[in-house]
Structures are given as C-alpha cells and as structure tokens.
Amino acid sequence: MYRFLMVLTIASTMGLQAWRTLFDNFAVRVVGLNGDNVGIIQSVREIPGFLALLAVFVIILVKEHRLSALSVLVLAMGVAATGLFPSFGGLLITTMVMSFGFHYYETTNQSLTLQYFETNISPWVFGKLRGMAAASNIGVGVFIYLIAPFLNFMQLYLLIGGLIAVTGIWGLFQNPSDQNIVIQRKKMIFRKKYWLFYFLTFMAGARRQIFVAFAVFLLVKRFHFTVRDVTVLFVINNTINYFISPLIGRSIIRFGERIVLSLEYSSLIFIFLGYAFAQSKWLVAILYIMDHVFFNFAIAIRTYFQKVGDPGDIAPSMAMGFTINHIAAVILPAVGGFLWIIDYRIPFICGSVMSMVSLVAVQQIRLKRFGIV
Secondary structure, eight states, X not given: OHHHHHHHHHHHXXXXXXXHHHHHHIIIIIIOOOHHHHHHHHHHHHHHHHTGGGHHHHHHHSOHHHHHHHHHHHHHHHHHHHTTOOSHHHHHHHHHHHHHHHHHHHHHHHHHHHHHSOTTTHHHHHXXXXXXXXXXXXXXXXXXXXXXXXXXXXXXXXXXXHHHHHHHHHHHXXXXXXXXXXXXXXXXXXXXXXXXXXHHHHHHHHHHHHIIIIIHHHHHHTTOOOHHHHHHHHXXXXXXXXXXXXXXXXXXXXXOHHHHHHHHHHHHHHHHHHHHHOOOHHHHHHHHHHHHHHHGGGHHHHHHHHHHSOGGGHHHHHHHHHHHHHHHHHHHHHHHHHHHHHOTHHHHHHHHHHHHHHHHHHTTOOBGGGTBO
C-alpha cells in the first residue's frame, strides 16, 4: 500500500502542478480570457473538493484503492483534454474533470493511509508522501521548462496527461488491499464526538485560503515580486518541504498532535501579523516560506482523528473532512477580497485571529492513552 500510494501521489501532484504551471499562460495567450473568466474557473476548480463527501457513495460500487487509481486516471484525462478545448466553456469542463480526479484521489489517499498504517507510523507516511509531492512539484516544473520551447500547449497537455494516465492504468491493475482491514461504513457520517476534528479541519481550510488567495498577491501587489522572484520562492519552499515533511511526521509521533498543532497555530498568529505590517521585502519572503512549511503541520489533524475515531468511520470521515475544509474555499476569497479593498491588512489580521481561536481549540485534545494529557 505504501508503494501504491507513493506512485499515485507523485502522479497526482505532477498533474495538478503541470495544470497550474500552464494554466495562466494558456488561458491568456491561447483562449484570450480576462480576470473575471479566470476567477470563475478557479471557483469551479474548488467545487469537487466541496463534493468530496460523495466519494462515500462511490466506494459502495468501487473498492477504495481502485477509486484512488481511477481518480488519477480521471485527473489525467482532464489535463490531457485541456489543450484540445481552447475556449472558456472547454476550460470549465476540463478543469472540473481534472479537479474531481485530484480531490477524490486526495480523499482516498488520506483514508487509505489512516486505515493501513498504525498510529505510530501514519504521521511518518503522511510526511514522506508530502515530501515526495514537493519533489514532484520541482520535477514537473523543470520538465516543463526544458520541453516547453519545443511543444505547443496542446502537445504539452497531451504528453503530461498521457504519462499520468499510464500511472492511473497501472494502479487499476494493482491490488494492495488487505482483507483484514476494518470494513468502512459506506454512508455519510457526522458525529458529535468528532466536533473538534470538524472544527480544526474547517479552520485549516480557512487558513489555507488566506494563504492561497492573498499571500502571493501581497508579494506581487505591495512588494513588487517578479515572476522570477515568486519562482525562486516556489523552488525554495518545495526543496525545504522535501526534507522537512518527514521530520514533521516524526515530530507528531514523538511529541503528539496537541504540541505540534499548538506550535503551528502560535506561529501563524505572528506570521499573519507579519504579512499585515511588514515593510521589508525580505521579511515577507521569509514569512511566506515559513507559512508554507507550517501548512504541512495539518497532518496532525488527520492523525488525531485516527486516534479518536472508530476504525470503520475513517473513509466517510475523511470525505466529510474534505468537504468541510472546502467550505472556506467557497466563502473566504470573495469576502477577503472585499475586505482587501477596505484595507489590505484586514484579511491577514483575520487570519491571525483565526489562528488564536485554533490554538485555544487544539488544547481540547485529550489523548491520555497515547501519552497526551
């Protein structure tokens, strides 16, 4: 199962990163879209994440590991088809297909990791998968940089989508399942006793949206970062995450979820305030890198659920968690954009306040039988 998830994670990460790398240039230079069109497409991209809970019903018909491979294949189809439909409507459809594949793979990836690896191993597995995802991001960036001068957009999308499709087809013929694994409940589950998992998941989604929607925008708008500047930060981030993600997993095993998450949220309080009030380009760049690193600490939210949840609730709860995480994706960018117009510092101050609330909430983690009190 570890090999299975590692191969598919690399393929899934490369597919999404290739789509992101090519999208803006393709949308502007080939399709001729403007800002409002791109905004609509980016919103549509988040819809499959919001609908991740439907994966619970899909696994009634398809085994979960096969759904993982099928999801990667669907992602590949979306990427490969992007260049074949150079229109606003075409991009809407291919983006939706790609996004369904990516989000459903992420849902099953999280679920299978928690099902197949014990509590003292799963954080390390999550960390290794995150590390390989970071390396894959760098790899696909270099790959596109080298071959882009020789291929047009349609050929690039077809080539990369085709390579990922081969991986998805490979996955369909693998059987890493274990008959001794607890059978998962194939229905939507929303239990009161999981309230802390739901709350922390929602807050993590909100924090991610502030980072995605406004951090880079701040770098470009106020501190005049160029494309090369942002690219350098991107490479630094992924290089650091390749090495540090497994260490984060080991830290969760050694120190527990409450301490790791407390470190994340207490640091984010100052990182968001730094975004709001920093006047130095170098300081903001450092904050951006730190923000990206601390994002990986959210692994601890899932491993916390593994320790408190019923074994049969893992698959439906990961699907529900993905949906809850994406509620913020629907709401925050629009609200934050309005607040930015009033004062660009407001979204980041709100992020700091949300981090304080999360820090208080995470103190409710009580796992005496795991040495966390």
